[in-house]
Amino acid sequence: MVLDPKTSFSISTSSGVPIYRQIMDQIKIHIASGRLKENDFLPSVRQIAKELEVNPMTVSKAYSLLETAGRIETVRGQGMRVRSVEGAATPLQDRNEQIAPLLKEIIGKAKQISLSKEELIDTIRTLWEDQQ
Amino acid sequence: MVLDPKTSFSISTSSGVPIYRQIMDQIKIHIASGRLKENDFLPSVRQIAKELEVNPMTVSKAYSLLETAGRIETVRGQGMRVRSVEGAATPLQDRNEQIAPLLKEIIGKAKQISLSKEELIDTIRTLWEDQQ
DNA sequence: ATCAGTGTATTATGCTTATAATACACTAAG
DNA sequence: CTTAGTGTATTATAAGCATAATACACTGAT
Structure with a gap:
C-alpha cells in the first residue's frame, strides 16, 4: 500500500510533549480538517514509525488511545480507519x-x-x- | 518576604509538558517581557511550590537549570536573583x-x-x- | 499454501519526571 | 542565640515514556 500524501507528520523531540500525544493530536487535526475523511485508512503503524524514526509501539499506543476515544477503528488485517461519527458534526x-x-x-x-x-x-x- | 504580584504562574498537568519546564518557560517569559528585571528576586521555591501545589524539588530543579543556563543566580540564604546580562544590549x-x-x-x-x-x-x- | 502486510501482546531495559520525608549550610531579623 | 526564611542534597518510591526484539492472529494477493 502506498503512502498517502494527504497525511504527513512531524514531531518535536525538544518540546517535552510525549511522542504518542503529538501523533494523536495531529491525527485529530487531520480528521477535523477533513484531510482525513470518514472511512479513510490511516497510514500504517510501521509506516509512521519509519517516517518519524520512532518505535512502532509508540505509534500503536497513539492509535489504540484514539480507538478508545472512538475516533478511529481497527479493521483486522488491514489497518485503522476513520470512524463514522454519530452526530457527524460540521x-x-x-x-x-x-x-x-x-x-x-x-x-x-x-x-x-x-x-x-x-x-x-x-x-x-x-x-x-x-x-x- | 511578601509574594511579588508581578510574577504569577500557572501549570497544565494535562499538557504532557514536564512541570519544571513549564516553570522555566514562564520565568524566561517574565524576564524577556521585563516583568522581571535585572537583580529582581524570584519568588521562593517553597512559595511557588505551594502556589502550584507541587513538590519544592520540582521548582528547585527549574531554578537550578535556569542558573546553569546563566539566566539567574543564587544568593545564599536569600534566594534567586535575575542575572545581569553581559552585553546589556539595547x-x-x-x-x-x-x-x-x-x-x-x-x-x-x-x-x-x-x-x-x-x-x-x-x-x-x-x-x-x-x-x- | 505462501508471503507480505495489517495491529498488537509480551518481556525487558533504561531514562525521565514527580513525590515524600529529612537534613544541612547559609542569611537576616528578633 | 534563636527563629524563620533562603536553596539544595539525599534517599526512596512510583509512574510514565520510549525503545528493542519477538511473536501472534488476521487479511489480501500471488
Missing part, C-alpha cells in the same frame, strides 16, 4: 473547536510578553517563510 | 531577540497542526479581543 466547526485552545494559549503567551496584536501578526508573517 | 532589540524563539515555537506548532498562515492570522484577530 468538520469546519469541529476543527475550530480543536484549534481554539491552542490559539488561546498562543495569544495568552503573546500578551504575557506584552506583544501587541499587529506586532505579533507582523512577526509571524516575517518568520513564517523562514521556518522549514 | 532593551528593544534584546527583547525581540528574546521573543523570536517563542514565536518560532508558535509557528512550528501552527504548521504542525496544518494551519495556514492567513488562517492563523485571521483566527488570532478574532480571538485577540475575547481574551482577557
Whole structure:
C-alpha cells in the first residue's frame, strides 16, 4: 500500500510533549480538517514509525488511545480507519473547536510578553517563510 | 518576604509538558517581557511550590537549570536573583531577540497542526479581543 | 499454501519526571 | 542565640515514556 500524501507528520523531540500525544493530536487535526475523511485508512503503524524514526509501539499506543476515544477503528488485517461519527458534526466547526485552545494559549503567551496584536501578526508573517 | 504580584504562574498537568519546564518557560517569559528585571528576586521555591501545589524539588530543579543556563543566580540564604546580562544590549532589540524563539515555537506548532498562515492570522484577530 | 502486510501482546531495559520525608549550610531579623 | 526564611542534597518510591526484539492472529494477493 502506498503512502498517502494527504497525511504527513512531524514531531518535536525538544518540546517535552510525549511522542504518542503529538501523533494523536495531529491525527485529530487531520480528521477535523477533513484531510482525513470518514472511512479513510490511516497510514500504517510501521509506516509512521519509519517516517518519524520512532518505535512502532509508540505509534500503536497513539492509535489504540484514539480507538478508545472512538475516533478511529481497527479493521483486522488491514489497518485503522476513520470512524463514522454519530452526530457527524460540521468538520469546519469541529476543527475550530480543536484549534481554539491552542490559539488561546498562543495569544495568552503573546500578551504575557506584552506583544501587541499587529506586532505579533507582523512577526509571524516575517518568520513564517523562514521556518522549514 | 511578601509574594511579588508581578510574577504569577500557572501549570497544565494535562499538557504532557514536564512541570519544571513549564516553570522555566514562564520565568524566561517574565524576564524577556521585563516583568522581571535585572537583580529582581524570584519568588521562593517553597512559595511557588505551594502556589502550584507541587513538590519544592520540582521548582528547585527549574531554578537550578535556569542558573546553569546563566539566566539567574543564587544568593545564599536569600534566594534567586535575575542575572545581569553581559552585553546589556539595547532593551528593544534584546527583547525581540528574546521573543523570536517563542514565536518560532508558535509557528512550528501552527504548521504542525496544518494551519495556514492567513488562517492563523485571521483566527488570532478574532480571538485577540475575547481574551482577557 | 505462501508471503507480505495489517495491529498488537509480551518481556525487558533504561531514562525521565514527580513525590515524600529529612537534613544541612547559609542569611537576616528578633 | 534563636527563629524563620533562603536553596539544595539525599534517599526512596512510583509512574510514565520510549525503545528493542519477538511473536501472534488476521487479511489480501500471488
